[in-house]
Amino acid sequence: MTAIAHSAPHSSALPAATVRSQVSVPLRFVDGYATTAVVMTFHGLVDGREHLLLALGNWEQALLGGATAPLVRLHSECMTGDVFGSERCDCGPQLREAVERIAAAGGFLLYLRQEGRGIGLYPKLDAYALQDQGLDTYDANLALGHSEDERDYTAAAQMLHALGATSVRLLSNNPDKASQLAALGIATAEKIPTGVHLSEANSRYLAAKRDRTGHTLELGQAAVVRAAPEGSGRAPGHADMLGRVEALIPALRARAEEAEQLRRLPEGTMRDLGAAGIFRLLAPAGVGGYGLGAQTYGEAIRGLARGCASTAWTAGHLAEHAWMLARWPRKVQDDVFSGGVMPLAAATSAPVGSARKVPGGYAVSGHWSFASGIMHSQWALLAVQHDGIRLQALVPLTDLELVDAWHTDGLRGTGSNDLRADSLFVPADRVMDWAVLSGPDNPGAELHSEPLISAPMSTLLNLVAPAAALGSAEYALELFRDQLLRRNEKNGTITRQADYVPAQTRYAKASGLVATAQLHWQAALSLLPGDGPAASGPAARERASFRLSLALSAEAAQKAVRLAVAGSGASAHRLSHPLQRIQRDVGVLLSHPTLGLDPILEQAGRGLLGMEFTMPSF
Incomplete structure (x- = not known):
């Protein structure tokens, strides 16, 4: 990669900044996502702060003026959210989202040292205390003698000008960022909102940003609906x-x-x-x-x-x-x-x-x-x-x-x-x-x-273990397929396990067992009404078939997992390999009382023969 040694053309009213250094830094987030950033520092930034620019993905191609401008996010530092995972704001999730989206598209993440919308870390925590007393995030700043938002993006514009990025696709929900950049000679070719990272702790904060400063936040469509009133229409289907x-x-x-x-x-x-x-x-x-x-x-x-x-x-x-x-x-x-x-x-x-x-x-x-x-x-x-x-x-x-x-x-x-x-x-x-709590006439x-x-309490309890067993088997089959199709080079020859007949037959059998588990699962769920007016548990006459189908689904799922592990070679037994974990997890699931096969077969047989159950829990 060629070092950038000079300033690109910039707005005549804007002091020039130049790249001071650049270094490649591998990044890995706590959820496992990894990428590499070219981190740049600068000379001549007007506020004298140590702002960073992370160049991600195919950023050089994006700068050449192709079909799209580079994707850019101005991210203000938030120690509580970015470092400690605070849920009082959405900064940490936005940072994680931005890195992945920019790496995929090519562009820049500007990490700006503007804690607390520019008021600093200690005052931000003071503002939190006022928010706990009922003020929103903006009124708390005002009560402390600060402005609602004290951020200035001149340094950000300098950094972008230094790289020649005079037109960007801006990844932001904040309209003020685009306005300030435009005044500083950076055009916004497209405004792209980030996702809505709503939690129990930040719902008032996000609502204030939407209502007070016009942030692009569709909170009604976000993942969490906070205490949605009955009949509000906001719950998912x-x-x-x-x-x-x-x-x-x-x-x-x-x-x-x-x-x-x-x-x-x-x-x-x-x-x-x-x-x-x-x-x-x-x-x-x-x-x-x-x-x-x-x-x-x-x-x-x-x-x-x-x-x-x-x-x-x-x-x-x-x-x-x-x-x-x-x-x-x-x-x-x-x-x-x-x-x-x-x-x-x-x-x-x-x-x-x-x-x-x-x-x-x-x-x-x-x-x-x-x-x-x-x-x-x-x-x-x-x-x-x-x-x-x-x-x-x-x-x-x-x-x-x-x-x-x-x-x-x-x-x-x-x-x-x-x-x-x-x-x-x-x-x-x-x-x-x-007896009252578990009955139909509970309070x-x-x-x-x-x-x-x-519905009977057992309706839901009986679903958990077989559902988890089936999902685990479906994941195991996916891993087994990937293992068989993976190309391996040995002594100059490229081979795949999938090219050998024993592997093909094992995979076919494992697939058949998963299909069997899926059919039994669907048979059990068909005995449950949907989510509409009659969404209660199965009638007594159907319980035998319900429990039998769930048990047979889990049994077939476990057999499929065992076959996938056996056919995946010695590497599947490494503790780092998910197949061995799946096999252990399913083994414990099948030991749960709701999947005890012998008593289920006995009681199901009695029910299917028209005889009374001898186990009350059935």
Whole structure:
């Protein structure tokens, strides 16, 4: 690459800047995305600050004046968002998005040292404190004696002029950037908005940018709908929800190994799941959910498992538990769903704890295992027993002892640790009879119109493991195909496993097993009504076929995964290879009680023969 040693033509009213140095820097983001940037520094910038320009992709070709101008983003430094991942703004996600989009198109990311819209880091944090008291982001600046936005883009224009970039395609939602650049001799050939990176924490901030300074932000179409009122029309439908899941898959695959090492989901994954509205999927609209049905839920878990089985398992249960909380009386719902925030709760029933009556409530004791989602939850739903009656107690996680017990060979990223309590006081209004909660006439059924709120609890629980197994098998088949078609050079000869008959037959058999799993899955889902007026669980006469199809789907999925691993050679057993992780994850999934084949075959046989079930849970 030729060094740039002189200044290109620039606006006559603008002091000239020249490139001071340039160096190639490989970049890798926490989600696994990697690229290389040419980082440039400058002499002569008017404000004397150490701004950087990152040249990305085929930037030299873009400068030659081809069909399109270089893609450019002016990104103001944000230590809290860019470095620490703060969700109070959208800066970190915008930076990540911009690097990838500019690298693909060819252009420049200007990293401008203008913390807090130019007011500095400490004042920005002071402004945060004022925002916590009710001011928006602009009024907080004004209250501190600053302007709403103190950024000046003269140095940015100097940097672009130094490279000869007098016309750009501007990647920004902020109209002020294009206006300032135009006054400084940089034409905007096209304005391209960034994505809308909405979270629970930054919704007021983004709304202020839209309403106060005209930012291009279509918040009504963003991934998270904050406490959408019933009938607002803002919730996604089946296809939209599955599209959001599909968009998450690449990042989930990139973080799957990290999830294993952490033994919980990475923060980036939790942030992405929240932004996509996964935890809102089942909860009724009246508490800020989307009110979607069992079919959408099952397909969403299946899709997530094509990225990471631990993520699918954890997210599926957290979404299901929000739906369970919506079955409680209004007072409890007002507490846990306050402010439109979707509560995250773990639920565990094995072994059942004990409860004894005390004034005002119950004293609860027990050691509960397999609390999936507990590493990300604020609440726990605990099974307890009092005088032979099974109850469920809703307890803040801070009141419980978390026991680090999840040391397994598969689904390691779920962090399904144990919980312990000894004579913990739980108020009476946070303890409910399980038969009432799990029945069709639960208290939530009087508050919400969605039919699923009256469905049997087991309807959703029985979907999670087979959905995750199928999605994992589909991912394994994809990896197996890539392995067979990969070209290898040995002793000057290029070969592929796919050219050998044994590999062809293995792949055909694995494909057939996945197809079998898919057919059984569809047969099970066909017994569930859709997301419309009758979206409840299967009728009793259909439960035998429902459970049988789910079990046979998971069994075929596991066989397909085993065949894919066996046919992929020794490399598939390296810990860095996703196939070995998939095989371990599916092995744990098939050990879940909802997929215990022998009791399912027995009960399904009884049901299909017109005999009564002998297992109440069936």
